[in-house]
Amino acid sequence: MEQFLQQFTNGLAIGGIYALIALGYTMVYGVMKLINFAHGDLFTLGAYLGMTILTSIALHNIFGVFIGITVLALLVMGLTAFVGAALERTAYRPLRNSPRLSVVVSALGASIVLQNAIMLVYGARLLVYPQHVLPNTTIALFGVSIPLMRIVLFMISVVLMVALYLFIQKTKFGTAIRAAAIDQGAARLMGIDVDRVILIVFLIGPALGGMAGLMVGLYYGQVNFTMGWVYGLKAFTAAILGGIGNIPGAMLGGLLLGVIEALGSAYISIAWKDAIAFLVLIVILIVRPTGLLGERVAEKV
Numbered sequence: 001m002e003q004f005l006q007q008f009t010n011g012l013a014i015g016g017i018y019a020l021i022a023l024g025y026t027m028v029y030g031v032m033k034l035i036n037f038a039h040g041d042l043f044t045l046g047a048y049l050g051m052t053i054l055t056s057i058a059l060h061n062i063f064g065v066f067i068g069i070t071v072l073a074l075l076v077m078g079l080t081a082f083v084g085a086a087l088e089r090t091a092y093r094p095l096r097n098s099p100r101l102s103v104v105v106s107a108l109g110a111s112i113v114l115q116n117a118i119m120l121v122y123g124a125r126l127l128v129y130p131q132h133v134l135p136n137t138t139i140a141l142f143g144v145s146i147p148l149m150r151i152v153l154f155m156i157s158v159v160l161m162v163a164l165y166l167f168i169q170k171t172k173f174g175t176a177i178r179a180a181a182i183d184q185g186a187a188r189l190m191g192i193d194v195d196r197v198i199l200i201v202f203l204i205g206p207a208l209g210g211m212a213g214l215m216v217g218l219y220y221g222q223v224n225f226t227m228g229w230v231y232g233l234k235a236f237t238a239a240i241l242g243g244i245g246n247i248p249g250a251m252l253g254g255l256l257l258g259v260i261e262a263l264g265s266a267y268i269s270i271a272w273k274d275a276i277a278f279l280v281l282i283v284i285l286i287v288r289p290t291g292l293l294g295e296r297v298a299e300k301v
Contacts, residue, residue, distance in 0.1 A: 004266075027247070028202070028205055039232060046076050051127060
């Protein structure tokens with residue numbers, strides 16, 4: 001029972017990270033019907049930016065742990081969102097009316113550019129995060145000691161996911177995003193600035209991805225310039241698992257994938273950790289191609 005709870009909580013923490021990255025994929029796909037292959041590298045950029053700020057400024061020592069981590073998270077999310085918006089303006093917007101293959105190739109090129117830029121700036125070796133940013137304490141849960149960081153990361157993921165859901169469902173900008181996702185032409189006729197909507201999507205998605213990168217750095221304590229490839233694929237798997245283009249589906253898919261992966265590593269073999277994620281993808285594509293909650297498709301009449 002103790003091992004199950006340890007792995008289950010670990011899966012929830014990792015699943016929350018997958019869900020945050022998956023939301024970036026699913027939002028871009030929902031509005032543009034495009035898989036942003038550079039999204040995993042924006043996640044990597046967030047991890048490296050967090051490490052740079054921590055080693056240069058040590059905000060957690062200046063403001064205290066809670067305020068320092070909050071300021072750090074806001075800085076990382078803001079900087080990654082800025083890069084995401086710049087990416088949309090340079091790599092995607094000029095090709096808006098081009099054949100879809102051109103946009104896909106541009107996305108792949110942007111991914112390669114970002115990954116190599118990170119490698120050139122930081123080097124190709126593994127880098128280590130500053131230690132003891134969060135207190136290395138545990139909390140007793142059902143008689144099992146759970147690391148505090150694991151609980152904190154899961155709660156941060158939940159708060160961000162709930163905030164995004166409320167933003168999409170309850171705000172004017174969220175309504176515009178949903179309208180553009182249904183039919184961009186009709187949205188323009190209703191007076192919605194679709195270019196602005198897409199820009200907002202490319203601000204929110206990379207911001208969440210950057211936050212996920214920071215969380216990975218704090219949780220595992222090390223980063224590598226190729227990490228966006230593996231995490232990006234798993235987050236994409238989570239988006240498909242929940243239903244690509246479906247925001248609640250991306251949240252559910254990320255959490256489920258994290259738990260399945262953690263339990264599979266514990267009870268089968270850690271060597272099968274990555275294989276389990278892609279086995280889930282194969283099964284879901286065969287059994288339910290639209291995902292658990294289904295792809296959001298509006299009926300046009």
